[in-house]
Amino acid sequence: MHPLLARLAGLVDLAGLGAWARACGLAEVRCAACGRPCDGHPATPSGAPESPSHAPALCPACALALAPRRGGICPRCGAPHALPTLPDAPCVHCLASPPPWAAFRMHGLYEGALRHLVLRVKFSEDHAAARLLGGLLATACADLPRPDGVVPVPLHPERLRRRGCNQCLELARLPAAALGAPLRPGWLTRVTPTRPQTGLSRQERRRNLRGAFTAHPDVRGRRILLVDDICTTGTTLARAVDCLLRAGAVAVDCAVAARTPAHPGRQG
Ligand SMILES: [Zn+2]
Numbered sequence: 699m700h701p702l703l704a705r706l707a708g709l710v711d712l713a714g715l716g717a718w719a720r721a722c723g724l725a726e727v728r729c730a731a732c733g734r735p736c737d738g739h740p741a742t743p744s745g746a747p748e749s750p751s752h753a754p755a756l757c758p759a760c761a762l763a764l765a766p767r768r769g770g771i772c773p774r775c776g777a778p779h780a781l782p783t784l785p786d787a788p789c790v791h792c793l794a795s796p797p798p799w800a801a802f803r804m805h806g807l808y809e810g811a812l813r814h815l816v817l818r819v820k821f822s823e824d825h826a827a828a829r830l831l832g833g834l835l836a837t838a839c840a841d842l843p844r845p846d847g848v849v850p851v852p853l854h855p856e857r858l859r860r861r862g863c864n865q866c867l868e869l870a871r872l873p874a875a876a877l878g879a880p881l882r883p884g885w886l887t888r889v890t891p892t893r894p895q896t897g898l899s900r901q902e903r904r905r906n907l908r909g910a911f912t913a914h915p916d917v918r919g920r921r922i923l924l925v926d927d928i929c930t931t932g933t934t935l936a937r938a939v940d941c942l943l944r945a946g947a948v949a950v951d952c953a954v955a956a957r958t959p960a961h962p963g964r965q966g
């Protein structure tokens with residue numbers, strides 16, 4: 699692109715007229731995942747010709763790398779079976795001890811390009827990455843019943859101050875908009891500063907999260923969609939869902955951007 703045109707396109711983008719500029723061919727469209735120029739047509743990771751309106755542009759390589767995990771999972775917790783070609787079936791853990799949520803939706807496994815994208819959202823306050831990941835999550839949630847409120851898994855206020863924003867709140871925006879439901883971050887609060895769950899055993903995670911959440915009385919009688927970025931053992935989600943149900947929520951569905959590939963029972 700001629701430097702003058704590029705400068706004009708930049709100014710137009712600053713003015714919030716990016717879509718108009720792209721339509722006029724003034725602005726280069728870049729892949730929302732890798733930032734390389736691409737043809738400007740929004741692509742769903744599944745390669746489907748029809749893109750939902752919230753889908754940003756992806757280059758073909760990123761669309762392939764960010765394809766959702768379809769098949770070969772436990773529909774109750776997202777734990778992957780050995781091969782994606784195996785039929786969906788509950789895992790032994792969910793058969794032995796069913797999780798407290800109603801439906802579970804995830805985009806994919808926490809590896810490769812999706813892991814990279816989740817980390818960008820978590821640690822970089824990268825709003826473009828949050829929009830991309832939120833759009834993928836909205837697609838994964840499209841068949842869920844409309845909730846009364848979409849609730850992000852909260853951070854403790856201390857950690858929120860350190861980090862600046864709750865990445866789960868950013869991720870929840872597009873699923874809430876797509877389902878026509880209000881965002882209700884105030885319906886669930888983290889009351890005890892838990893240490894990070896990474897590296898803890900399943901039992902230590904449970905202990906670490908005991909009494910960690912408190913629910914707002916407004917959840918009584920509501921159906922809730924709870925949004926988290928990464929699900930490792932499902933302990934955080936289970937504690938949060940238990941708390942909402944104890945406070946009178948009628949049902950809680952869960953949506954996670956990424957699920958760790960190792961089974962919770964085998965996690966450290
Ligand atoms: Zn790309």
Ligand SMILES: [Zn+2]
Pocket residue numbers: 772773774775776777788789790791792793
């Ligand atoms: Zn399971």
